[in-house]
Amino acid sequence: MDEQDLIGRSAAGDREAFEELVERRRERVFWIAYHVVGDSETARDVVQEVFLRLHRSLRRFRSGGRFGPWLYRITLNLAIDALRRERAHRETASLDDVREEGAGGGPPGFRVSNLPAGAESPAGESLRRREVRAIFASLSAALPPKQRFAFILREIEGMSTAEVAAILRTSESTVRNHVLQARRTLQEGLRRRYPEYCRPPIRQG
Amino acid sequence: MTPDTTGPFDCARARPWLGPAGVRTLDETTERQLRDHLASCPACREIAAADDPAVLFLELRSGPLSPGIWDGFAEELRARLTKRRTDWLAPLRYPALAYVTAPVVTLLVLGAALVAVRPGLVPWRRPGAARSPYVLPAGPASQARPAPRAEAASSGTLPLAGVRPPAAGPGPGSGDALEEVESPGARVYRFNVGGPGDETPIYFVVDDSINI
Numbered sequence: 001m002d003e004q005d006l007i008g009r010s011a012a013g014d015r016e017a018f019e020e021l022v023e024r025r026r027e028r029v030f031w032i033a034y035h036v037v038g039d040s041e042t043a044r045d046v047v048q049e050v051f052l053r054l055h056r057s058l059r060r061f062r063s064g065g066r067f068g069p070w071l072y073r074i075t076l077n078l079a080i081d082a083l084r085r086e087r088a089h090r091e092t093a094s095l096d097d098v099r100e101e102g103a104g105g106g107p108p109g110f111r112v113s114n115l116p117a118g119a120e121s122p123a124g125e126s127l128r129r130r131e132v133r134a135i136f137a138s139l140s141a142a143l144p145p146k147q148r149f150a151f152i153l154r155e156i157e158g159m160s161t162a163e164v165a166a167i168l169r170t171s172e173s174t175v176r177n178h179v180l181q182a183r184r185t186l187q188e189g190l191r192r193r194y195p196e197y198c199r200p201p202i203r204q205g
Numbered sequence: 206m207t208p209d210t211t212g213p214f215d216c217a218r219a220r221p222w223l224g225p226a227g228v229r230t231l232d233e234t235t236e237r238q239l240r241d242h243l244a245s246c247p248a249c250r251e252i253a254a255a256d257d258p259a260v261l262f263l264e265l266r267s268g269p270l271s272p273g274i275w276d277g278f279a280e281e282l283r284a285r286l287t288k289r290r291t292d293w294l295a296p297l298r299y300p301a302l303a304y305v306t307a308p309v310v311t312l313l314v315l316g317a318a319l320v321a322v323r324p325g326l327v328p329w330r331r332p333g334a335a336r337s338p339y340v341l342p343a344g345p346a347s348q349a350r351p352a353p354r355a356e357a358a359s360s361g362t363l364p365l366a367g368v369r370p371p372a373a374g375p376g377p378g379s380g381d382a383l384e385e386v387e388s389p390g391a392r393v394y395r396f397n398v399g400g401p402g403d404e405t406p407i408y409f410v411v412d413d414s415i416n417i
Contacts, residue, residue, distance in 0.1 A: 019279060026275070031267040044274065048282055055286055132264050156265045158241060161233060183259045190258040198258040 007067060011058040018058075022051050028157075029075045035152045036079035038137050042086060049078045069166035076149060076167065135197070139189035143182050146170070150178035151186070214238040216249055223253045325416045383409075 001017075003024070009017035029050050034043035053074055061070065140148050146168060153164045154175065161179075165172045191198050219242045222231060231239065243250045244263040253260045319326060386393040391412035397404040 015283075019283075022279070022282065026278070027267070027270060030270065030274075035265070040274070044278070048278070048285065051282055052285055052289065056289070129264060129268075132261060136262050136265060151262075155240065155259075156262060156267075158237065158244065158266060160237065183257070186259040186262065187257060190261065197261050198254065
């Protein structure tokens with residue numbers, strides 16, 4: 001069934017159509033939330049909140065409007081709220097927890113040094129991926145929010161510049177600029193703090 | 206450089222672009238194809254990392270989720286949707302009416318603070334607002350009933366409770382009358398003490414906005 005039909009039927013109160021819509025979009029919503037909050041449990045909660053919000057506001061969605069950017073904008077906003085709550089919670093946590101976390105300043109749940117060998121995150125990520133995620137969390141904490149979100153959506157999620165511009169409600173040239181600036185900051189951070197990830201490849205033969 | 210623009214975007218198509226100048230000359234579609242390839246190809250990513258270490262983060266591109274991640278998700282969502290239907294107070298909670306409730310609450314708090322600091326601003330908190338301003342408290346004289354304002358106004362003088370009424374014409378008791386003096390702001394009353402020729406006027410200023 002076409003997504004516009006699903007949206008229309010969901011708005012009219014069709015529970016099955018709404019569940020189908022959730023099924024189709026929840027993975028993308030999860031990943032966006034996960035890139036922002038950095039914790040799969042929190043990201044899952046954000047996904048629930050997103051679809052609750054969607055259910056409530058679906059009637060206000062203009063038919064013919066761009067559903068994806070609208071949904072992902074809700075996701076970003078709720079993920080930011082969740083991240084703020086997590087950070088507030090962390091600030092009240094014990095001093096030992098704070099020390100253990102180091103000076104990374106990234107989202108909760110990321111500690112490169114504390115990753116257990118062979119462990120897999122609930123999102124099914126390998127140790128290597130979790131380590132890269134931890135590095136991203138620590139380096140991207142220095143980015144302005146819009147640059148960070150532009151980089152996440154454009155580079156990590158692989159969305160087009162037009163899609164990202166629609167989600168962030170800005171122009172495409174601003175998105176390109178944000179991505180460029182974010183890339184430069186991350187490159188500098190990697191070279192300075194994680195030079196082992198910047199070594200040139202060893203050519204064979 | 207004229208790289209191949211046909212066929213799948215594989216390593217052979219990607220590698221000519223991996224270098225300091227390569228990516229900058231690409232149009233958006235090709236650049237996205239290149240990024241998609243880099244996300245899935247560790248070998249090309251490693252080459253690209255020499256110029257742009259941030260390609261490392263392409264490894265974070267969405268992959269398959271662990272199978273159990275959605276266990277119970279639909280049931281939980283259904284339960285929350287059902288609960289929300291019966292939750293009549295939900296619209297009053299954040300963030301539904303936040304744009305209305307936040308300013309209202311702010312105004313209420315500011316109003317309460319203002320009343321606490323300046324009680325005279327509200328009529329029911331004005332001390333003595335219901336009383337005549339020229340009734341002297343305490344003492345046996347306080348038993349005396351103050352003269353009605355209208356009655357006093359007609360004569361132009363207000364009898365001071367516990368004080369003898371003014372005698373007609375000059376005399377020893379003529380200074381004991383409380384007289385309202387015209388004033389643009391507060392109410393001002395005057396009475397004279399002392400004998401004729403040695404009178405000293407004493408003024409009372411009644412200002413409801415002053416709270417001592």
